[in-house]
Amino acid sequence: MSTLDHALSGELTADGHRLVQRVYYEDTDFSGFVYHARYLHFMERGRTDYLRCLGVEQGALSIEGDTEGLMFVVHRMEIDFKAPARMDDVLTVLTHTEKAGGAKMVLQQEVRRGEQLLIAAKVVIAVVNAKGRPRRLPEGLAAQFLGAAAAG
Secondary structure, three states: OOHHHHHHOOEEEOOEEEEEEEOOHHHEOOOOEEOOOHHHHHHHHHHHHHHHHOOOOHHHOOOOOOOOOOEEEEEEEEEEEOOOOEOOOEEEEEEEEEEEEOOEEEEEEEEEEOOEEEEEEEEEEEEEOOOOOEOOOOHHHHHHHHHHHHOO
């Protein structure tokens, strides 16, 4: 990953991953607050860049000699909306692995403005093959996610 890519992708931390995002006009609704569904975009970017920083390229998630393919899909999401963000706020999206194994991963995500918690989410990710059927997360990949979690 180039220096520019790394800067755009946030950073791995002792607790998982940290990504900084600015709120733009397009993220807000008529009230001037961030529209609730836009937080899904911020959290998706956090999850995607978490993978990128771990060295996992989603577009090439085929294990050598593996013809099944490997994809991650959101299976379930629980979100607590604590406080709103506004245009020009600088948000930090924090992502860490709670569980990785079998055919799923569980990630915890937070969206913060400074120290203030705005969003808390639990995201269950299903691991599927190219046909959309469940498959086991390869042990090496699970270890990458759990290693990031254990570092915290």
